[in-house]
Amino acid sequence: MNYTTQMDAAKKGIITPEMEIVAKKENITAEELRERVARGSVAIPANKMHKAISPEGVGEGLKTKINVNLGISKDCTDYSIEWEKVKMAVDMKAEAIMDLSCYGKTHEFRQKLIDECPAMIGTVPMYDAVGYLDKELADITADEFLEVIEAHAKEGVDFMTIHAGINRRTAQIFKESGGRLTNIVSRGGSLIFAWMEMTGNENPFYEYYDKVLDILAKYDVTISLGDACRPGSTHDSTDASQITELIELGILTKRAWEKNVQVMVEGPGHMTIDEIAANMKLEKRLCHNAPFYVLGPLVTDIAPGYDHITSAIGGAIAAANGADFLCYVTPAEHLRLPNADDVKEGIVAAKIAAHAADMAKGVPGARDIDNKMSDARRRVCWDEMFQYAIEPEKPQRYYNELPPEEKHTCSMCGKMCAARTMNKILAGEKVDVK
Structure with missing residues (x-):
């Protein structure tokens, strides 16, 4: 194999086996797909170590994909319950599963996911760092954060959310601009912000970004550039913090592509309907048409218990206007860890949104x-x-x-x-x- 990543192969004019599979699924030619991967408008997250994967493409002109979040927390440590959710997600043809486990030694569950699951597997190494290293947040070093990234990459994780855009500069703008009702609602983003405040150091994922990219390129892990400053309420959408970080993510996107690391960019969050289309176009412009991965957006803040619906409304509008990847939201959002019924409702709502958008944007065969x-x-x-x-x-x-x-x-x-x-x-x- 004379290429390191899908992007490296695409730039060299090589059509990989993964590209062949994705092109067939998407009803396009492998050459059309290769061109999009080469310029970064499509990503094929497929770690070399994930042998069970059925590759999927995310991005320009392809079907809108959905992601299912699950994982262990301190208040719910039964892995068998989470595995039932995994089986449901696979049966219902969700294209991606993110293991957001944040308590204890999570390796065994993640390895089982990678060994047996055909869906793309994503993680947020920042969540796992505290449990993996068994240390308080302020005591974790930059090298140790990178150690966790490498551990996940070696195991076979296909894409990782890395909050590299919340650097000292964007954090200062967050503090100076003020006016937010919900501050930083990204779990990983808030932990990085707290770590920077407690240690006085630069965000290690930003300061050592080239080292992060070298690790990801080695295993062909797609970087999902986390949006620490995504709005957690409709009041906070499209503010200085969100847009400043988005500009940083655009710069980080180009740096990743220079090292042949595939990129997805994460986005809002909570946002009223009238702002969604403009935000999708803004991301595509600032981030050079990289695939856009959104949580919702949730179009109102007053529907706890029904946020799979608020998310599906926003997700359909977002995807019809350029978003490529929808993170499902369940009825348990903002309330508790979702149970199996919640997961099912969330998957159905996200699939409805994705399919409705695919018809609207004329994806081949969608109708x-x-x-x-x-x-x-x-x-x-x-x-x-x-x-x-x-x-x-x-x-x-x-x-x-x-x-x-x-x-x-x-x-x-x-x-x-x-x-x-x-x-x-x-x-x-x-x-x-x-």
Whole structure:
């Protein structure tokens, strides 16, 4: 193999096996895909050590992908529960899983993910640092932070969130600009900010960014440039802190590409509907059309228990205007660790948002399954309708809870079903409604 990363291969004119697989999934030519990977508008996160992966592409002209967050916390240490969520995510065809475990020795669970899971695997090494090193935050050294990154890379993690944009300069702007209602809501970003404040040192991921990139390039890990200053409320969106950090992330994107490290850029957060399109275009401009990975955006702050819906609304708008990768949000957001039912609801909501956006932006083949569903509805063919559904179990259960008197109707309209009426009358049959 005479290349180090997917980007390195693409720049050399080499079409890799991973590119072949992704091109087939996306209904485009391998050469079209190679060109996009070469210029950085598409990333194929696929660590050389992740042998179980089914490669996916994220970025320009491709289907919108979704990510599922899960992992252990101090208040929930049962890995078997998290593994059930993993199986659900894979069964429901989520393209990525992020292990956000932040308590104890997480290696065993992460290694099982990499050994068995076909989805892209992501981590946030900053979360794992405290447990991995068994030290207080202020006592962790820059070298030790890099040690955790290398440990995750060696294990086979495909992409890592690295909060390199919250350096001393952007942190100072955050403090000077003021006016935020929710401060820094990024868990990793807040820890880095606290570490800089307690130690007086520069962000180690920024200060030693070249060393970080060397580690990632060695294993072909995609860097997901974390947005420490993403807005955690609609009040804080598109403010000086968010935009200043975004400018830094654009600079860091080019530096990564110079070392043939693939890049994704992370974005908001909470944001009102009228700001979303402009933010997507701003990221693409400032970050040189790198793939954009967004959490939501959540379009209102007052729906705890229903934030999978606020996120799906924002995610659909974001993806239709250029976002490439949606991080799911569950009904448990802001409240607790999600259970299996929450995870399912979050995945379905994110998939709806992603698919709606793909139709809006004309992704090849995106509309085909909707046309099949519509044709099945015209024919009142329930088995086909369930087959084409994003999640078949719920619609099938709903239908069977109150079965109609006549099979080719539902209990809402019965014999007055519009589809039944039209099918009969156009076939020259008498329409009976009694």
